[in-house]
Amino acid sequence: MPLAIVQSGRRVRIVTVNGGYRLKARLAAMGLVPGEEVKVLRSSIHGPFLVEVKGSKIMLGRGMVQKILVS
């Protein structure tokens, strides 16, 4: 499922990122790689997402959470 539909407070594992080289590279640099567990701190329908990964808070834009598949 896409990260976009995960509710706040849930912990999920990244399965894959649907995106080009640059997007993948950027997310990897921020610690968002397949297999990594992330905690959704804030989810919203219109606004950006806030997740915790490897001990840091990362804000993800609306478009990006659609492209990250989690389980």
Added chain:
Amino acid sequence: MKSKIIVALAGNPNSGKSTIFNELTGARQHVGNYPGVTVERKEGLCRYNGIELQVVDLPGTYSLTAYSEDELVARNFIINEKPDVVVDVIDSSNLERNLYLAVQLMELGVPLVLAFNMSDLAKARGYEIDINKLSRFFGARIVQTIGNKGTGIKELLKAIVETAENGSLNRERKEKETLTNDLSSRVSIRGARKVTLTINYGRVIEEEIAKIQSLLEADTSIANRYDTRWLAIKLLENDRDLLKEIKSPKIHKQIEKSRARIEEILGESAETAIAGARYGFISGACQEAVRSTIEIRHTISEKIDSVVTSRFLGPPIFLGLMYLVFHLTFTLGNPPMEWIENFFGWLSRTIQRWWPTGSESLLKSLLVDGVIGGVGGVIVFLPNILLLFLAISILEDSGYMARAAFIMDRLMHKIGLHGKSFIPMLIGFGCSIPAIMATRTLEDRRDRLTTMFVIPLMSCGARLPIYSLIIPAFFPQAWHAPMLWTIYTIGIVVAILVAKILRVTVLKGESVPFVMELPPYRMPTIKGVMIHMWERGWLYLKKAGTIILSISILLWAITTFPRLPAEERARFEKERLTVQAKFANDDKEKTARLTAIDNAEIEAALEYSIAGRIGRVIEPLLKPMGFDWKIGTALIGAFAAKEVFVAQLGIVYSVGEADEESETLRQKLQNSYSPLVGFCIMLFMLLSMPCMATMAVMKRESNSWKWALFQLIGLTIIAYMLTTSVYQIGQLLKIGIG
């Protein structure tokens, strides 16, 4: 041993890199041109045991993938300028993520020193780090530091110097020995660098790396410039920037084949597999060398965030903070502004008094009206600029700015931009120039261009004196604050509309999704904030000293030459003599009449000058906005720098060294124009052409004259249309013309 060591400072954003830089170099810093928030090359010098170290602060990056301009700048510096040592500043309370960059630096094979910064924080969070063990994993010296307390800086310097010495030793040794490049071993001697540890990417990937590497080795032009293993990995990762460097179709074909094979066997793309392997290496190393004794969450940060970023409280808190920033900037800034004003007033009076009477030469006029008037008018804003940047750097260093971007993202998204564009726009209220530079943090070119385009619509500090002059001249006391608020708001609204229009026309396309870290809250250090503030102030003064000074002289010249013809001057002289004879007994009447003649002569002289003539020529064009040639003349000055408008208006109305507090000038404006025209002046100054310096920066940052000119002309047309509509509608409805 070299007498000078070049040290590059790398690190993630928010790792405390700039505090380390400040601790290393102190006040001996040099900033090239106008710096953005983190970009531009900052350099500083320091000494250790008689060795000079030149420290270059690279932009803060999460990796070396050349995802953004920042990353490209950092990577190119390391590859092309080959610093003697690279120091990677690491937030040791967030080791794994921060070590990702360290791994990439390690793979690049540069002499590396790791500064484990914020080691006190790591300890407080219960991390116990076995420095020696970790150091062996990364093949680099590790020094624990606490940047904001200056702890560990001496040790860091020692490690830098020793690493540089080893590096040069290795280089010498390498020249003697023949290069053995054993790919299968974990340790290899590579390039002209030191012994480097490499990551084992597993059999599948390693095989493909070897295939590409052997092709690269054959191409000497590539092999001489890059470490081939590193390059092979980067090419497998599909690094666009480096793929462009490869000319041979054979290599490209191999890369395609290798990528396909990796994906087929491992079931994930090569870049994902490689990134995964890097994190695997890191987490393996951390498992061996780092022990977490207690589990403590960043509770304080968490609590602040739950309030500050909440959907309902977030926006009002943000707006309140912004109000506080601007309020403080202008109330605290007032007293020093008065001192500066008084000083320049005193200076020009002194020069005038000292000047021998009777020899009222051009030089005096140049000095008093041109130089002192012009430069004084700029330095007056220094307190405002300093205070504004003080506030901005406190907000930035504390970590709040990222929250502001988070809060604003929703709103910014509606206008086709995202939260990150907000910070440059905010800086735009101070000055468009650093604001445009600050857009470098935006990765997408379309986002960047849109943001840069609308930044001049954020009313900058230099436009404030225009409002401060005009508002009290035309509007009653109670209207002052709402009027100012209206002007600023109009700017923001127009910016939103323009951005929206740009996003559906010239800069069409889906906005690129973005990621941003929200760093834990931190206490800003006084040193860091002060250095930041001083930097901005200095850049502003430099602008005053160079651009504005020459512009002032130029303006003085075009308002002075050509001078009135002799017969005209003789006519005024004759009038003066007549008055003196006629009112010989009535001193008061005599002085009044003489002043009137003087003013008439100065006005006539200005009308006769180049500026006056230009004003006259463009007057028909300005008529629909309610402007006359005098305003037209002042507009010429405003292109040089917005604040010059006031001084220029002062000259046009022959008030002498006028500033925005000049009551005489206000009186004259009141007599000449209606409040409607007053409002139109402000509106036009807000929206029309950005100043010359902004245009120059726009050209440099967009890398095209096309965009700089498009901005200049586009904004001026918008300003012209809006101001004309306001004036015409106002006239029609008889608003503000009484």
